[in-house]
Amino acid sequence: MSDSPSRRNFLFGRAPATEDQWLLFLARLRRACLGAVSLLGEEQAKLVPGRFDDVLQARELCSTFGVCMALDGVALPEIDQARRVLWVQAGSAWGSLMPLGDTGHWRVEAGCPVAGMHAAGLLWQSHNGVPENLAQWLATAGRQQLNLDHLGLVSIEWLSADGTIEVLGAFGQADSQPLRSLKAQQTIPKLFELSAEPLVRQSLDKKWWPGTFRIDALVRQPAVNLANVVVGSGGALGWLVAATFAQSAVRAPEVEEIPSPLVQTANEATLWIAIDQQVKGIMDPKNLFMSPPIQTR
Numbered sequence: 001m002s003d004s005p006s007r008r009n010f011l012f013g014r015a016p017a018t019e020d021q022w023l024l025f026l027a028r029l030r031r032a033c034l035g036a037v038s039l040l041g042e043e044q045a046k047l048v049p050g051r052f053d054d055v056l057q058a059r060e061l062c063s064t065f066g067v068c069m070a071l072d073g074v075a076l077p078e079i080d081q082a083r084r085v086l087w088v089q090a091g092s093a094w095g096s097l098m099p100l101g102d103t104g105h106w107r108v109e110a111g112c113p114v115a116g117m118h119a120a121g122l123l124w125q126s127h128n129g130v131p132e133n134l135a136q137w138l139a140t141a142g143r144q145q146l147n148l149d150h151l152g153l154v155s156i157e158w159l160s161a162d163g164t165i166e167v168l169g170a171f172g173q174a175d176s177q178p179l180r181s182l183k184a185q186q187t188i189p190k191l192f193e194l195s196a197e198p199l200v201r202q203s204l205d206k207k208w209w210p211g212t213f214r215i216d217a218l219v220r221q222p223a224v225n226l227a228n229v230v231v232g233s234g235g236a237l238g239w240l241v242a243a244t245f246a247q248s249a250v251r252a253p254e255v256e257e258i259p260s261p262l263v264q265t266a267n268e269a270t271l272w273i274a275i276d277q278q279v280k281g282i283m284d285p286k287n288l289f290m291s292p293p294i295q296t297r
Contacts, residue, residue, distance in 0.1 A: 022084060025065040029086070032057040035093070046072065046087040051094070055239065058088050059163060063288055070290050071235035073136045077291045090135035090240070097122070104248050105154055110135040110240045122152065122245045135240045139293075143232040146209055148217065148225075152250035156227040159239035160187075161288040168226035169244075171218075188226065190282045195219050199271050211272050212292045213237065213279040234293030237283040 022043055030037050034050030049055050062069040068080055072087040095111030097120055106122055112134045117123045123137070131137045138156075142148045155169025164183040171188075179185050194200070195218040203210055204219065213236075217228035230237050276292045 021065060025061060025067055025084075029058065029061050032061065040087065043084040044087065045085075046089070048089045049091050049093060052091065052241075055088060055091065055159070056163065058086060059159065059161075059239065059288070062086055063161070063163075063286065068290060069239070069288055071135055071139055071239075073132060074139050074235045074290070075293070077234075077293060079291045090133045092133070095133060100244070104246055106245050106247060107242055108134050108245060109242045121247055122250055124150065124250055134243060135235075138231060138240050138243065139233065139235045141231050142214070142228075143209075146207065146216075148214070148228045148231055149249065150251045151228075151231065152245045152247065153225065153227050153231070154244040154246050154249075155225075156230070156243045157241035158230065159241055160184075161238065161284045161286060165241060168229070171224045171226050187282055191215055191229065191279065192218050194275065194278055194282070197275065199268070199275065210268070212276040215275075215279060232293075234290065236280060236290050236292045238289065 026037065026039075026045060029045075029047065033047060033054040035048045035054045036050075038046050038048075040046050047054065047058055049058070059069060061067070066084070068083045068085045070076060070080075070085050070087050072089045076085065089111070091109065091111030092113075093111070095109050095113060095116075097106055097108040097112045097116055099106050106120060108117060108122065110133065114123060114131055114133060114137055117134065117137075131140060142151060155167055157165060158168050159165050160181075160183050162183055164181045166179065166181045166184040168184070179188060195215045200211070200215060201219070204216060209216055213233055214229050214231050217226070217231075218224055220228075227243070230240075280287075280292055
């Protein structure tokens with residue numbers, strides 16, 4: 001005699017319904033975080049962190065409950081519209097910037113307002129109020145500009161999907177910050193392998209970068225800077241904690257006019273989408289963060 005669903009529920013407990021999981025997620029998030037949690041829609045919510053630990057708690061809970069952890073202020077790709085989403089502010093409660101002694105370097109936290117960075121000479125030009133903070137700026141900066149040296153970016157402190165925080169910066173002969181985490185030691189070699197793809201190598205001589213993710217930063221000479229890999233990644237590869245800038249290196253970008261829409265053959269566009277998906281799979285295999293930003297090809 002087989003058990004009926006009601007009998008199984010009585011004996012072993014009722015399996016939580018889908019909507020119960022969302023409510024449980026919100027309840028646990030509110031208990032774990034100092035900052036405010038508000039509802040934006042049926043299955044979208046927003047967290048304004050009151051401390052950095054709130055971001056760590058949000059990452060863990062989003063991973064546990066299968067919720068997309070999205071950077072507040074960045075456009076959500078259409079493919080993610082059906083997902084449950086937690087919008088997380090970059091962290092205005094601790095968004096400071098400070099010089100690092102007499103090195104000429106500045107450490108800037110993710111929630112630092114863009115206006116403050118302009119005042120300190122760490123950004124070249126106004127963005128007309130958008131983006132509002134460093135995290136949003138990094139998510140959208142330098143897309144398709146071939147040379148990223150003008151950004152003055154020295155290194156970043158990067159939160160990966162598995163909760164690892166790693167410093168990404170100069171690599172190779174100029175390496176001043178060796179990779180310490182197992183996550184980074186596994187991830188970076190895979191990205192180097194991908195950067196050896198013929199399509200990537202063939203694109204190094206173009207006037208603009210046709211990919212979504214900047215794996216060309218791994219083969220730029222004479223210096224390789226791992227921080228540049230996530231420039232313009234749209235919040236799809238991880239979470240910015242802070243960045244270090246060399247004030248003296250910040251300068252006007254050499255902007256080439258980029259065709260709009262970006263001219264590619266159908267075959268090239270398909271190949272680039274495949275490369276973008278591989279980068280996403282390497283850095284965020286469980287799809288915790290948003291999907292790759294929509295790129296006009």
